Amino acid sequence: MESSKEPPLQGTFECELCGLRVPYSYYGQKPPNTYSVTLLEDSYVMRDPFTPEKDKFLILGSECSLCSKRVCVGTDCSLFYAKRFCLPCANLHLEEFPLEIKQDLEKRIRSKPQSSRKGDSKDRKKK
Template identity: 35%
Template sequence: MTQDSAEYAIEDDDLCLDNEASEIQRLQLTAPVEPQAQEDLDERVATIEFHCSGCNMHEMVHYYGRTPPFALGIKFREDSYVLRDPFQAPPPRWQSKPEFYVALGVKCANCNKVVCKDTLCSFYYTKTFCLECGKVELKNWPVEAQSRFRKQLTAKTP
Protein backbone atom coordinates (compact mmCIF):
# COMPACT_ATOMS: atom_id res chain seq x y z
CA MET A 1 0.00 0.00 0.00
CA THR A 2 2.70 2.47 0.96
CA GLN A 3 4.66 1.44 -2.12
CA ASP A 4 1.75 2.48 -4.32
CA SER A 5 1.59 5.99 -2.97
CA ALA A 6 5.37 6.32 -3.29
CA GLU A 7 5.11 5.20 -6.90
CA TYR A 8 2.50 7.81 -7.76
CA ALA A 9 4.53 10.50 -6.00
CA ILE A 10 7.49 9.71 -8.23
CA GLU A 11 5.31 9.92 -11.31
CA ASP A 12 4.00 13.30 -10.25
CA ASP A 13 7.53 14.59 -9.88
CA ASP A 14 8.55 13.27 -13.31
CA LEU A 15 5.70 14.64 -15.41
CA CYS A 16 8.08 15.40 -18.25
CA LEU A 17 8.89 11.71 -18.63
CA ASP A 18 8.18 10.20 -22.01
CA ASN A 19 4.76 8.52 -21.84
CA GLU A 20 5.91 5.15 -23.02
CA ALA A 21 8.78 4.99 -20.57
CA SER A 22 6.59 5.86 -17.61
CA GLU A 23 4.05 3.27 -18.70
CA ILE A 24 6.73 0.57 -18.75
CA GLN A 25 7.91 1.72 -15.36
CA ARG A 26 4.40 1.51 -13.96
CA LEU A 27 3.92 -2.01 -15.32
CA GLN A 28 7.13 -3.17 -13.71
CA LEU A 29 6.31 -1.60 -10.37
CA THR A 30 2.81 -3.00 -10.20
CA ALA A 31 3.70 -6.55 -11.29
CA PRO A 32 1.57 -8.81 -9.08
CA VAL A 33 3.31 -10.48 -6.17
CA GLU A 34 3.43 -14.23 -6.69
CA PRO A 35 0.60 -15.67 -4.62
CA GLN A 36 2.51 -18.93 -4.04
CA ALA A 37 5.39 -17.27 -2.23
CA GLN A 38 3.89 -17.66 1.23
CA GLU A 39 2.96 -21.30 0.70
CA ASP A 40 6.47 -22.11 -0.42
CA LEU A 41 7.83 -20.65 2.76
CA ASP A 42 5.57 -22.80 4.91
CA GLU A 43 6.36 -25.88 2.89
CA ARG A 44 10.01 -25.47 3.82
CA VAL A 45 9.28 -25.75 7.51
CA ALA A 46 9.84 -29.26 8.80
CA THR A 47 6.75 -30.36 10.74
CA ILE A 48 6.98 -34.15 10.84
CA GLU A 49 8.77 -35.81 13.69
CA PHE A 50 11.27 -38.57 12.96
CA HIS A 51 12.52 -40.56 15.90
CA CYS A 52 14.63 -43.66 15.32
CA SER A 53 13.76 -46.38 17.79
CA GLY A 54 17.23 -47.87 17.40
CA CYS A 55 19.73 -45.06 17.90
CA ASN A 56 17.35 -42.38 19.21
CA MET A 57 18.14 -40.02 16.35
CA HIS A 58 15.62 -37.24 16.53
CA GLU A 59 14.93 -34.92 13.62
CA MET A 60 12.10 -32.85 12.21
CA VAL A 61 11.52 -33.77 8.56
CA HIS A 62 9.46 -32.32 5.71
CA TYR A 63 7.72 -35.33 4.30
CA TYR A 64 6.56 -38.85 5.04
CA GLY A 65 5.51 -40.98 2.10
CA ARG A 66 6.79 -42.26 -1.23
CA THR A 67 6.74 -39.31 -3.59
CA PRO A 68 8.10 -36.12 -2.00
CA PRO A 69 6.87 -33.13 -4.04
CA PHE A 70 10.28 -31.45 -3.77
CA ALA A 71 12.15 -34.45 -5.17
CA LEU A 72 10.63 -34.63 -8.64
CA GLY A 73 10.54 -38.04 -10.24
CA ILE A 74 11.57 -39.81 -7.03
CA LYS A 75 9.42 -42.68 -5.87
CA PHE A 76 10.53 -44.60 -2.82
CA ARG A 77 9.70 -48.27 -2.49
CA GLU A 78 8.60 -47.70 1.08
CA ASP A 79 7.01 -44.79 2.88
CA SER A 80 10.02 -42.76 3.95
CA TYR A 81 10.84 -39.89 6.24
CA VAL A 82 12.41 -37.29 3.97
CA LEU A 83 14.33 -34.19 4.91
CA ARG A 84 15.05 -31.39 2.49
CA ASP A 85 18.76 -30.83 2.23
CA PRO A 86 19.32 -27.99 4.71
CA PHE A 87 22.40 -26.83 2.82
CA GLN A 88 20.61 -26.46 -0.50
CA ALA A 89 19.19 -23.09 -1.45
CA PRO A 90 15.64 -23.25 -2.81
CA PRO A 91 15.66 -23.61 -6.61
CA PRO A 92 14.05 -20.83 -8.69
CA ARG A 93 10.33 -21.41 -9.26
CA TRP A 94 10.72 -21.98 -12.97
CA GLN A 95 13.34 -24.64 -12.50
CA SER A 96 11.99 -28.16 -12.55
CA LYS A 97 15.13 -29.85 -11.27
CA PRO A 98 14.63 -31.92 -8.13
CA GLU A 99 16.05 -30.62 -4.90
CA PHE A 100 18.58 -32.56 -2.96
CA TYR A 101 17.01 -34.48 -0.14
CA VAL A 102 17.91 -36.95 2.56
CA ALA A 103 15.80 -40.02 3.25
CA LEU A 104 16.36 -40.58 6.96
CA GLY A 105 14.42 -43.75 7.56
CA VAL A 106 11.26 -45.80 7.33
CA LYS A 107 8.96 -47.88 9.49
CA CYS A 108 9.90 -51.51 10.04
CA ALA A 109 7.87 -53.64 7.63
CA ASN A 110 7.06 -56.03 10.44
CA CYS A 111 6.53 -54.17 13.71
CA ASN A 112 6.08 -50.60 12.40
CA LYS A 113 8.80 -49.18 14.64
CA VAL A 114 10.54 -46.17 13.10
CA VAL A 115 14.15 -46.93 12.16
CA CYS A 116 16.87 -44.95 10.45
CA LYS A 117 19.01 -46.25 7.59
CA ASP A 118 22.00 -46.86 9.80
CA THR A 119 23.26 -50.44 9.70
CA LEU A 120 22.97 -50.49 13.49
CA CYS A 121 19.24 -49.80 13.28
CA SER A 122 17.81 -51.48 10.19
CA PHE A 123 18.41 -54.09 7.53
CA TYR A 124 17.01 -54.02 4.02
CA TYR A 125 15.95 -57.18 2.29
CA THR A 126 13.03 -56.53 -0.09
CA LYS A 127 11.69 -54.36 2.75
CA THR A 128 13.24 -52.57 5.68
CA PHE A 129 13.28 -54.40 9.00
CA CYS A 130 14.45 -53.29 12.39
CA LEU A 131 17.25 -55.54 13.59
CA GLU A 132 15.02 -57.32 16.09
CA CYS A 133 12.50 -58.27 13.40
CA GLY A 134 15.35 -59.09 11.05
CA LYS A 135 16.57 -61.71 13.49
CA VAL A 136 13.10 -63.29 13.52
CA GLU A 137 12.49 -63.00 9.75
CA LEU A 138 15.94 -64.26 8.90
CA LYS A 139 14.92 -67.91 8.70
CA ASN A 140 12.52 -67.17 5.84
CA TRP A 141 15.20 -65.52 3.75
CA PRO A 142 17.48 -67.06 1.16
CA VAL A 143 20.92 -68.02 2.43
CA GLU A 144 22.57 -65.06 0.75
CA ALA A 145 20.33 -62.55 2.52
CA GLN A 146 20.83 -64.38 5.81
CA SER A 147 24.60 -64.23 5.57
CA ARG A 148 24.53 -60.55 4.63
CA PHE A 149 22.38 -59.80 7.64
CA ARG A 150 24.63 -61.86 9.94
CA LYS A 151 27.63 -59.98 8.59
CA GLN A 152 25.92 -56.69 9.32
CA LEU A 153 25.11 -57.82 12.86
CA THR A 154 28.68 -58.88 13.60
CA ALA A 155 30.15 -55.78 12.01
CA LYS A 156 28.52 -53.60 14.64
CA THR A 157 30.66 -55.03 17.42
CA PRO A 158 34.22 -53.79 16.83
Protein backbone atom coordinates (compact mmCIF):
# COMPACT_ATOMS: atom_id res chain seq x y z
CA MET A 1 0.00 0.00 0.00
CA GLU A 2 1.38 3.39 0.95
CA SER A 3 5.08 3.61 1.25
CA SER A 4 5.36 6.92 3.06
CA LYS A 5 7.10 6.88 6.40
CA GLU A 6 4.08 8.13 8.30
CA PRO A 7 1.21 5.81 7.58
CA PRO A 8 -2.34 7.12 7.86
CA LEU A 9 -4.17 6.51 11.11
CA GLN A 10 -6.42 3.98 9.48
CA GLY A 11 -6.08 1.73 6.52
CA THR A 12 -5.08 -1.74 5.62
CA PHE A 13 -1.99 -3.28 7.10
CA GLU A 14 -0.16 -5.61 4.82
CA CYS A 15 2.81 -7.66 5.91
CA GLU A 16 5.57 -7.35 3.34
CA LEU A 17 6.77 -10.84 4.08
CA CYS A 18 3.73 -13.09 4.43
CA GLY A 19 1.17 -10.90 2.72
CA LEU A 20 -1.25 -10.84 5.65
CA ARG A 21 -3.78 -8.10 4.97
CA VAL A 22 -5.90 -6.76 7.79
CA PRO A 23 -7.52 -3.37 8.24
CA TYR A 24 -6.05 -1.47 11.17
CA SER A 25 -7.65 1.28 13.15
CA TYR A 26 -4.65 2.91 14.84
CA TYR A 27 -0.96 3.48 14.24
CA GLY A 28 1.35 4.57 17.01
CA GLN A 29 2.33 3.77 20.55
CA LYS A 30 -0.77 4.71 22.50
CA PRO A 31 -3.80 2.82 21.26
CA PRO A 32 -7.02 4.44 22.40
CA ASN A 33 -9.03 3.10 25.36
CA THR A 34 -6.42 0.66 26.55
CA TYR A 35 -6.23 1.39 30.23
CA SER A 36 -2.98 3.14 29.53
CA VAL A 37 -0.94 0.17 28.39
CA THR A 38 1.50 1.62 25.91
CA LEU A 39 3.59 0.11 23.17
CA LEU A 40 7.35 0.15 22.92
CA GLU A 41 7.22 0.65 19.15
CA ASP A 42 4.99 2.37 16.66
CA SER A 43 2.56 -0.39 15.71
CA TYR A 44 -0.40 -1.09 13.54
CA VAL A 45 -3.23 -1.87 15.88
CA MET A 46 -6.82 -2.98 15.59
CA ARG A 47 -9.52 -3.64 18.11
CA ASP A 48 -9.16 -7.25 19.18
CA PRO A 49 -11.82 -8.95 17.04
CA PHE A 50 -11.95 -12.01 19.28
CA THR A 51 -13.22 -10.42 22.41
CA PRO A 52 -16.36 -8.44 23.09
CA GLU A 53 -14.44 -5.99 25.28
CA LYS A 54 -14.15 -2.77 23.40
CA ASP A 55 -10.85 -1.64 24.90
CA LYS A 56 -8.88 -4.72 23.97
CA PHE A 57 -6.53 -4.07 21.13
CA LEU A 58 -4.47 -6.33 18.93
CA ILE A 59 -1.07 -5.44 17.57
CA LEU A 60 -0.78 -6.50 13.95
CA GLY A 61 2.72 -5.46 13.11
CA SER A 62 5.21 -2.66 12.86
CA GLU A 63 8.30 -1.65 10.92
CA CYS A 64 11.57 -3.45 11.14
CA SER A 65 14.02 -1.33 13.08
CA LEU A 66 16.75 -2.08 10.58
CA CYS A 67 15.22 -2.25 7.11
CA SER A 68 11.90 -0.48 7.80
CA LYS A 69 9.93 -3.20 6.12
CA ARG A 70 6.38 -3.42 7.36
CA VAL A 71 6.08 -6.82 9.01
CA CYS A 72 3.48 -8.60 11.06
CA VAL A 73 4.15 -9.85 14.57
CA GLY A 74 3.79 -13.47 13.46
CA THR A 75 6.74 -15.66 14.42
CA ASP A 76 7.41 -16.46 10.79
CA CYS A 77 7.90 -12.83 9.95
CA SER A 78 9.43 -10.95 12.81
CA LEU A 79 10.96 -10.93 16.26
CA PHE A 80 10.77 -8.41 19.02
CA TYR A 81 13.68 -8.03 21.34
CA ALA A 82 13.69 -4.47 22.57
CA LYS A 83 13.09 -3.53 18.96
CA ARG A 84 11.32 -5.09 16.02
CA PHE A 85 13.43 -7.10 13.65
CA CYS A 86 12.08 -8.69 10.54
CA LEU A 87 13.24 -12.28 10.31
CA PRO A 88 15.59 -11.74 7.39
CA CYS A 89 17.34 -8.92 9.28
CA ALA A 90 17.39 -10.95 12.47
CA ASN A 91 19.06 -13.79 10.64
CA LEU A 92 21.64 -11.45 9.16
CA HIS A 93 22.53 -10.28 12.64
CA LEU A 94 22.06 -13.62 14.32
CA GLU A 95 25.36 -13.47 16.16
CA GLU A 96 24.52 -10.25 17.88
CA PHE A 97 21.56 -11.70 19.75
CA PRO A 98 21.70 -13.53 23.04
CA LEU A 99 21.85 -17.28 22.89
CA GLU A 100 18.17 -17.74 23.75
CA ILE A 101 17.16 -15.67 20.78
CA LYS A 102 19.58 -17.46 18.51
CA GLN A 103 18.23 -20.82 19.55
CA ASP A 104 14.74 -19.61 19.08
CA LEU A 105 15.49 -18.27 15.61
CA GLU A 106 17.12 -21.48 14.55
CA LYS A 107 14.16 -23.41 15.78
CA ARG A 108 11.88 -21.16 13.77
CA ILE A 109 13.80 -21.80 10.62
CA ARG A 110 13.65 -25.52 11.20
CA SER A 111 9.94 -25.58 11.91
CA LYS A 112 8.99 -23.15 9.23
CA PRO A 113 7.02 -25.55 7.04
CA GLN A 114 4.84 -26.38 9.98
CA SER A 115 2.02 -24.24 11.13
CA SER A 116 3.29 -21.23 12.94
CA ARG A 117 0.74 -21.72 15.63
CA LYS A 118 2.76 -24.54 17.02
CA GLY A 119 5.87 -22.43 17.12
CA ASP A 120 3.87 -19.81 18.82
CA SER A 121 2.88 -21.92 21.72
CA LYS A 122 6.41 -23.18 22.21
CA ASP A 123 7.58 -19.65 22.21
CA ARG A 124 5.07 -18.86 24.87
CA LYS A 125 6.20 -21.65 27.10
CA LYS A 126 9.77 -20.53 26.97
CA LYS A 127 9.00 -17.48 29.01
